[in-house]
Amino acid sequence: MRMQKFKNLILGTFIVALTLHGFGQATTNSPYSKYGIGVLRSESFNQNFALGGAGLGFRSNSSLNLLNPASYSEISITTVEFGVTNNALWLxxxxxxxxxxxxxxxxxAFGFPVINNKWGMSFGMLPYSNVGYDYQNTDRVSLVEGDTIDLNYYYKGDGGLNKVYFGNALKFRIDxxxxxxFGVNASLIFxxxxxxxxxxxxxLPSSYNTWQITKSSVADFNFDAGIQYQKTxxxxxxxxxxxxxxxxxxxxRELKSKDSDLIRTFAGNIEFGTAKDTILNVDEQAGIIELPSQIGAGIAFEKQNKWTVLVDYKTTAWDKVQNSEPNLYQYKMSHSINGGFEFIPKYDAFNNYFKRIKYRIxxxxxxxxxxxNDKNINEYGITFGLSLPMKRTDSAIPGLNFGLEYGxxxxxxxxxxxxxxxxxxFGITINDRWFIKRKYD
Structure with a gap:
């Protein structure tokens, strides 16, 4: 027993170390990440990813659900969740x-019961938004004399925001x-x-070209809360x-930021140009990155140990956020609807492995x-997934989660x-009693 606990602790430590290294590698190649704070990442963990990102009504005693912090009160065992995603993108x-x-x-993410069936706690780290683009375009401008000038624009960006959260939830028995x-998260966005x-x-090879480099750094807090009512x-x-x-x-929230802006002219080509004059040089000036409020509601209906149906709706008030470049793009109210279905043929069919697999869509x-350009940048996705149960002897890892999304x-x-x-x-869920005192060891 002690050896198994040691192995689980080593595995958890390895995952943490890998994560701290890997978050710096998170990126995207979407030209739409140029606008605003980048491409917003889903907060769906392993199970909810394959359920279309739905989960405002989802509760589990052995997996974590960041979509609604009220769900932490259902946690009955120490839980660690780890997930990786591969994004294949055709532009x-x-x-x-x-x-x-x-x-x-x-x-x-980590979660554990403070008081079983009454008080649960969770904390973790995930990407909040990603920025990554590298493209160019050309505009041909006509002069008064009838000549034309080709203006070549080169855009490149990287970075993004991460989120570290800490949440608690309490459950109250009605009958x-x-x-x-009720649950609440405090999050550090950085x-x-x-x-x-x-x-x-x-x-016009003799003309001076323009080069602008900007950087916005942020480290500030935000908060979210949730409620879940359950009837059996x-x-x-x-x-x-x-x-x-x-x-x-x-x-x-208006998150405090430090903004830098450098504008120079240069002569020569884009790769080996020679810097000439500095037009603007602002270093770490106080600024803000504004995040909108969001309201969501969802419902989940399940036949215990058989199937679950989930539907969510969320609206985000981006239209209330100030836009620094209204001539290039506009913010508007964002709406989303998510739905999913999970099915397990027979959870206790230990002589038939495939009947114990959880199938998700x-x-x-x-x-x-x-x-x-007066066009809405909408998106959709269709998801599929499996949760493959492990052998009974590997009870610390109850299942391996696989999800696939086309969108x-x-x-x-x-x-x-x-x-x-x-x-x-791909996600791993680890369940163990690391912080729960045993009667026997």
Whole structure:
């Protein structure tokens, strides 16, 4: 028993070390990450990823659900979750296409019961947004004399924001068949967003070109809260059903940032140009990165140890956020709907492995917070997944989770880019009694 605990501790330590190294590698190759704070990452963990990202009404005693902090009150055993995602991305502007591929650590999270069946706690780390783009375009400008000038624009950016959260939830018994839970997360949002823009006069080699480098760094707190009401029904066959209704609210906040802005002119080509004059040099000036408020509601209905159906709706008030570049893009209210279905043929069929597999399917649709060239940048995704149970002797790892998502973002209209993506998610859930005193060891 002691050896098994030691092995589990070593595995958990390895995952933490890998995660701390790997979060710096998280990236994207989406041109839409140029706008705002980048491409927003889903907060769906292993199980919810394959359920279309739904989970505001989801509760589990052995897995973690960041989508609604009220769910922590259901945790009955120390739980560690770790996930990695591979993003395959096809970009097209209608005339040419490009393929990009990135793998990154999706999350690491811990949860444990403080008072079993009453008070649960969770903390973890995950990407909040990612920035990663490198592209160029050309505008031909006519002069009064009839000549034309080619303006070549080169855009490059990287970075993004991460999130470290700490949450607690309490459960209160209403009667023998119903209860209500309340939860809250305090989160540290931190990271930096880097942008590099060059404007080069293509057919005027004697002209001075422009080079702008900006950086915004942030480290500040935000908060979200959730509630879940659960009602249990038992039919004449002694089959148990649970109905859970959940709601969440995320606070809108102005996060303090340090902003740097350097603008120079240079002569020569883009790779080996010679710096000339410095037009602007601002170093770590106080600024803000504004995050919007969000409201969500969801429902989950399950036949215990058989199937679960989930549906969520969320709306995010991006239209209330100030836009620093309204001539390039606009913010608007964002809406999303997520749904999923999980099925296990026979959870206690220990002589038939395939009947103990959890099969998952889901879908999501989201109206993005961006409008570019009067076009809405919407996206959708279809998900599939499996949870493969481990042998009974490996009880510390109850299952390996696999999820696959196919989706699309954007459009080729109005000179924009359409993105088609396939996300593959792999997750490990570890359950053990690391912080629970045993009667026997």
């Amino acid at each position: 097209s502007d209608g005339t040419q296409s490009q393929f990009q591929n990135n793998a990154y650590i999706d999350h690491i 023998s068949t119903s209860n209500v839970s 990271g930096s967003i880097n942008a590099d823009k060059k404007v080069v006069y293509g057919n 029904f038992i039919n004449a066959k002694d089959e148990k059903y649970n109905l859970t209704i959940g709601a969440t609210y995320t606070l809108g 889901g879908a999501r649709y989201k109206t993005s917070y961006l409008t570019i 699309k973002r954007g459009t080729t209209d109005a000179g924009l880019v359409e993105e088609k993506f396939v996300n593959f998610n």
